[in-house]
Amino acid sequence: MLLETTDLTKRFDGLVAVDQVDLSVEKGEIQSIIGPNGAGKTTTFNLLTGMLSPSDGEIRFNGEDITDESSEKRVKRGISRSFQITNIFPELTVRKNIRIAVQEEYGYGWNFWTKTEDIPELEERTLEIIDYVGITADPDAEASTLSHGEKRLLELAIVVARDPELIMLDEPAAGMSEEETKEVVDLIHSLNEEYTILLIEHDIDLIMELSDTITVLANGAVIAQGTPEEVGSSDRVQEAYLGGEFV
Ligand SMILES: Nc1ncnc2c1ncn2[C@@H]1O[C@H](COP(=O)(O)OP(=O)(O)OP(=O)(O)O)[C@@H](O)[C@H]1O
Ligand SMILES: [Mg+2]
Incomplete structure (x- = not known):
């Protein structure tokens, strides 16, 4: 496994922004983290890059514990x-x-x-x-x-x-036209020939098209994990999205 977290948790005062999250990102894949606004996606990214320290839990990259490492050290390891x-x-x-x-x-x-x-x-x-x-x-x-x-x-x-070995992208298609979004999809595909990709996105079409696996967060916790098909048919995911976008 390229990147793994165990029980990754971040508390801000009373709020649990990231709640015992277990992630497994395999070398060579495109994994997406999705979820409603405020689900904890960006906070998870901040924990993985070292911008924030976790309240609890562990992060491993290429099998090594990097939980307490600086951002710059993580960049040197290949997390970008x-x-x-x-x-x-x-x-x-x-x-x-x-x-x-x-x-x-x-x-x-x-x-x-x-x-x-x-x-x-x-x-x-x-x-x-x-x-x-x-x-x-x-x-x-x-x-x-x-x-x-x-x-x-x-x-x-x-x-x-x-x-890098792992490229993390937080909403790469945000604010882009349909045409530009297509270019981003092509670019992510071609980046993936060389790099593992971890992606946060709201554009469901883009997610379904690009992802090998998807992790769904709601209120900081993982509510579903798997292939696009598995996640799309999960009742809990349908509920979290209020019966909306996953069909
Ligand atoms: N530095 C902080 N201090 C206090 N609360 C924070 C901080 N950063 C994030 N939060 C809270 O943690 C929760 C998760 O926020 P986060 O930004 O990770 O969500 P998100 O899934 O990226 O949402 P979005 O889709 O809107 O980008 C939110 O309730 C947010 O208000
Ligand atoms: Mg965010």
């Missing part, structure tokens, strides 16, 4: 998360944004004054990633001038630059 635009430096170019992550990965460290343009392997890797992710914007454009869809691609490029 696409934030909602927040890891982009808006005033820097597309190329520079990616190169900073490449630099970090190649162990050059990072400061604004290093002339990394002179290091060919960094430049080559940067261009390779731009091509791989399918960024069509001008690499020398300032990141702030990109469209919403292009910013999301840039974010993914930054994730890929850290040479």
Whole structure:
């Protein structure tokens, strides 16, 4: 198992946001975490990346206990998360944004004054990633001038630059047009040829199309886990979604 949690729990004062969650993410799969608003999906992601410490429970990655490790150590292990635009430096170019992550990965460290343009392997890797992710914007454009869809691609490029094993995506299709959503689906499929994917999404069509397995959360707890077919036919899931979207 690539990633496993046992009894993962996060309490905020009186509220149990994540309640004894057991997750098993297998190498090579696309697993989705779904559930109504406030179900605990993003909090679970924050626990997995080390942004929050759990109140209880354990997290293992490649069999090793990482429960108390820093976020940066987890990134080095290969857990990489696409934030909602927040890891982009808006005033820097597309190329520079990616190169900073490449630099970090190649162990050059990072400061604004290093002339990394002179290091060919960094430049080559940067261009390779731009091509791989399918960024069509001008690499020398300032990141702030990109469209919403292009910013999301840039974010993914930054994730890929850290040479991850597990890519975590929190609502990658949020705010996207139908056309852009199709591109995201294609991109996630192609990322999955190399990487394991853990996904939070509200778009049920996208979930059903992409997921090998689905974990359904409600009020912080797992109410169903399995293939899209298994989860779609669960009574508890139907109830949680008020008889709505799963048919
Ligand atoms: N830092 C915090 N302090 C207190 N309560 C929090 C904190 N973060 C989240 N919560 C609460 O924990 C619960 C789970 O929130 P979370 O953001 O994980 O839900 P979610 O499933 O991602 O929802 P959404 O679909 O709306 O993104 C919510 O009731 C939320 O208000
Ligand atoms: Mg959320």
